[in-house]
Amino acid sequence: VPVIALVGRPNVGKSTLFNRLTKSRDALVAEIAGLTRDRKYGEGKVGDHPFIVIDTGGISGQEEGIDSAMAGQSFQAIQEADIVFFLVDVGAGITAGDRMIADHLRRNGKAAYLIANKIDGKNPDIVLGEFFELGMGEPLPIAAAHNRGISALIDYVMDELIEEEKVEQEETGYYYEEGEEEVHHEELDIKGIKIAVVGRPNVGKSTLVNRFLGEERVVVYDEAGTTRDSIYIPYERHGQEYTLIDTAGVRRRKNISEAAEKFSIIKTLQAIQDCNVCILVLDARTGIVEQDLHMLSFVLNSGRALVIAINKWDGMDADDKQRVKDEIDRRFDFLTFADMHFISALHGTGVGHLYESVDQAYESAMAKWQTNMLTRILEDAVAGHQPPILRGRRPKLRYAHQGGSNPPRIIVHGTMVNELPEDYRRYLANTFRRVLNISGTPIRFEFRQGD
Numbered sequence: 001v002p003v004i005a006l007v008g009r010p011n012v013g014k015s016t017l018f019n020r021l022t023k024s025r026d027a028l029v030a031e032i033a034g035l036t037r038d039r040k041y042g043e044g045k046v047g048d049h050p051f052i053v054i055d056t057g058g059i060s061g062q063e064e065g066i067d068s069a070m071a072g073q074s075f076q077a078i079q080e081a082d083i084v085f086f087l088v089d090v091g092a093g094i095t096a097g098d099r100m101i102a103d104h105l106r107r108n109g110k111a112a113y114l115i116a117n118k119i120d121g122k123n124p125d126i127v128l129g130e131f132f133e134l135g136m137g138e139p140l141p142i143a144a145a146h147n148r149g150i151s152a153l154i155d156y157v158m159d160e161l162i163e164e165e166k167v168e169q170e171e172t173g174y175y176y177e178e179g180e181e182e183v184h185h186e187e188l189d190i191k192g193i194k195i196a197v198v199g200r201p202n203v204g205k206s207t208l209v210n211r212f213l214g215e216e217r218v219v220v221y222d223e224a225g226t227t228r229d230s231i232y233i234p235y236e237r238h239g240q241e242y243t244l245i246d247t248a249g250v251r252r253r254k255n256i257s258e259a260a261e262k263f264s265i266i267k268t269l270q271a272i273q274d275c276n277v278c279i280l281v282l283d284a285r286t287g288i289v290e291q292d293l294h295m296l297s298f299v300l301n302s303g304r305a306l307v308i309a310i311n312k313w314d315g316m317d318a319d320d321k322q323r324v325k326d327e328i329d330r331r332f333d334f335l336t337f338a339d340m341h342f343i344s345a346l347h348g349t350g351v352g353h354l355y356e357s358v359d360q361a362y363e364s365a366m367a368k369w370q371t372n373m374l375t376r377i378l379e380d381a382v383a384g385h386q387p388p389i390l391r392g393r394r395p396k397l398r399y400a401h402q403g404g405s406n407p408p409r410i411i412v413h414g415t416m417v418n419e420l421p422e423d424y425r426r427y428l429a430n431t432f433r434r435v436l437n438i439s440g441t442p443i444r445f446e447f448r449q450g451d
């Protein structure tokens with residue numbers, strides 16, 4: 001998944017662009033104590049192409065105190081990104097700060113696009129000319145606040161990325177013998193159920209991962225890779241194979257410091273995309289905080305199977321336990337499909353039950369069903385409860401087939417299906433879920449209009 005960093009002076013419109021690109025309220029934040037403008041991470045998508053966007057407070061060009069911490073965040077975001085969107089303000093013209101950022105990007109050698117924001121009603125031919133002087137190529141005009149030029153920008157950048165990918169594949173293909181298959185290094189060892197253990201810092205991910213792997217020491221790997229790439233660790237438990245995606249950094253790569261390896265939002269987001277089952281770890285001692293809910297919403301958007309582990313359950317007194325349970329009931333009442341376990345990663349209590357839920361969620365997420373079986377369930381559901389008459393006609397639901405897995409997608413074909421009311425759709429979804437005995441994974445329902 002490509003990572004795009006938004007950089008530029010404060011107030012050039014980075015946050016507005018971030019909101020346009022990610023179209024969601026949720027963002028994950030890499031916090032630095034005392035700093036209000038932290039690095040913010042969100043996900044976006046163009047067609048079938050997802051990307052990650054990082055927003056930063058900005059580089060003012062006169063870095064002192066809080067400004068220099070903010071600039072540090074920007075430099076870090078540039079490091080983490082594949083592509084940089086360098087924003088300038090058309091109304092303000094080129095400033096010293098812009099020149100400094102352009103210098104940094106040129107020295108850094110990252111692919112950067114110069115984005116001229118706040119074009120508003122201005123004539124690009126007249127106002128963009130001066131920005132060529134930054135030496136960052138052609139300025140791409142947008143008006144983030146008015147949502148203008150943004151889809152053109154994303155299409156343009158994505159086209160280039162896809163083109164690059166193709167060229168890369170052609171180039172690497174050249175080095176392979178005929179008939180020899182290209183095998184990605186990391187795919188070699190992936191066996192069984194791919195698990196991602198995610199959660200904010202200090203909830204106990206490393207402790208849980210070490211519990212899974214049954215050893216305490218940090219192993220240093222001799223594999224190539226960057227801070228951004230997770231290490232994949234295969235292991236076996238009671239005859240079942242698993243591969244753990246190590247977002248917690250309990251295994252380190254040579255030459256990469258522990259601090260850099262420890263908590264990375266990009267690793268977390270990529271691991272969520274890549275896993276079969278995600279274990280979201282919460283901390284019973286602190287309760288649920290905003291960042292937990294944001295992380296949950298990323299998991300829900302991904303459609304991955306999910307098990308919740310409420311950790312540090314040891315040594316809590318009865319009142320505290322009740323308080324945490326009440327809080328979870330209240331704040332997670334919308335989350336109906338995921339199992340929850342109260343565990344102690346430190347002592348190993350509850351871990352066996354956690355695995356039962358992981359195995360069950362995997363089975364549900366990867367299950368394959370025949371079209372005739374799904375169609376029979378659909379027919380029984382309709383016989384039990386007819387769809388309502390719409391505009392004088394009753395919709396006909398003809399058949400259902402499976403469109404994919406992880407998450408399972410069930411596609412219902414028929415007439416007027418696009419007009420089925422929400423409560424009837426929910427009735428169908430619940431029926432399928434119950435009859436197919438699905439738990440631990442969301443199901444996606446799609447309706448296809450036929451005649």
Ligand code: GDP
Pocket residue numbers: 199200201202203204205206207208248311312313314315343344345346347
């Ligand atoms: P991470 O940042 O999510 O990987 O968290 P760590 O695994 O490093 O744990 C953070 C701290 O919480 C450490 O001091 C752990 O010893 C402690 N911790 C982790 N799990 C438990 C638990 O189940 N019970 C208690 N009491 N402490 C725990």
